[in-house]
Amino acid sequence: MPIEFTHVPGKTQSADAGSAVPFFYDFVETATKLSLIEDSGFQKIVVDDQAGLLTNMDIAAQALDRTSSLEVVLTHWAGVIAPAVAARQLAALDTKSGGRLSLRMLSEPLGDDDAEARPVGHTVVWQRIDEYLVLLKRLWSNDKPFDHEGAFYSIKGGYIERKGPHGADITIRMGGQSGTALKVAGRHADVFELAAGSLDEIRQLMERARGAAAEHGRAAKLWFALPVRIRAEGGASTAGHKAVELSGPPAQIALSLLPYAALGIREFMIAGADRPREIASLGRETIALLRNSLVRRDAETQQPGVFGSRAGEDIHAAR
Numbered sequence: 001m002p003i004e005f006t007h008v009p010g011k012t013q014s015a016d017a018g019s020a021v022p023f024f025y026d027f028v029e030t031a032t033k034l035s036l037i038e039d040s041g042f043q044k045i046v047v048d049d050q051a052g053l054l055t056n057m058d059i060a061a062q063a064l065d066r067t068s069s070l071e072v073v074l075t076h077w078a079g080v081i082a083p084a085v086a087a088r089q090l091a092a093l094d095t096k097s098g099g100r101l102s103l104r105m106l107s108e109p110l111g112d113d114d115a116e117a118r119p120v121g122h123t124v125v126w127q128r129i130d131e132y133l134v135l136l137k138r139l140w141s142n143d144k145p146f147d148h149e150g151a152f153y154s155i156k157g158g159y160i161e162r163k164g165p166h167g168a169d170i171t172i173r174m175g176g177q178s179g180t181a182l183k184v185a186g187r188h189a190d191v192f193e194l195a196a197g198s199l200d201e202i203r204q205l206m207e208r209a210r211g212a213a214a215e216h217g218r219a220a221k222l223w224f225a226l227p228v229r230i231r232a233e234g235g236a237s238t239a240g241h242k243a244v245e246l247s248g249p250p251a252q253i254a255l256s257l258l259p260y261a262a263l264g265i266r267e268f269m270i271a272g273a274d275r276p277r278e279i280a281s282l283g284r285e286t287i288a289l290l291r292n293s294l295v296r297r298d299a300e301t302q303q304p305g306v307f308g309s310r311a312g313e314d315i316h317a318a319r
Contacts, residue, residue, distance in 0.1 A: 171190045171191060251285060
């Protein structure tokens, strides 16, 4: 089973700014890191800037310009710009990227600037996301204008001339744990981003997400991604962070990820590695070790009991 790795940028210490700054603060420096990320075995990078959606779109365009294979995971929210405008801009980005764009739908925008755009109530938030995604997909696929009058959006003559290379099949990423969130994700999500929890809790959430997707005939299509934060050895836990936290040498981290891969998780979203040496170490050791172990597992599926011991031996030997 192939495993993919996604880099989730954080903040780093800047000598010029004198404080921690966002990953995309200086794009000259960021361009070098993007090349390293691309060469180190990551397939994707998340764009999620606190400045908001329009800034994210600009950053995504720059990241696509400076990479050749990385998929750019653009964090997005409903209610910030009109669906027709968003569909046009996203189709243009998808075209620019040659199909390397995916859309990560969060339930609410971050920051006080977008507070007025937030509908009140959890159910209403997800109802609006549902309607928003339905409209984006119609605009990305329709061959003639359409009218729409819904609970949140009204469109007259909705049509965008230039569709992206994926059309309505652009990858949609979602998450959530409530029944309402899962219902919407089951209808739209191609990638389901899991929440932190024990192995059993994560397994149960995966089963619930598959069940929601099955109602739309999409259970087999769903791909699971697990957010993972790499914590410096001896560092304090990040309170309230919705990611599985791991620490230790690269080989130990790879060993810790094996049980999650065994659940059927096919993507690890790695946060906490923003310095060049951290990125390189992850690619050279953790990513390589985990992938090699999973290749061995796939080759030995007909030999029960062999994989667990040999994979562990391989990773321990690499320490």
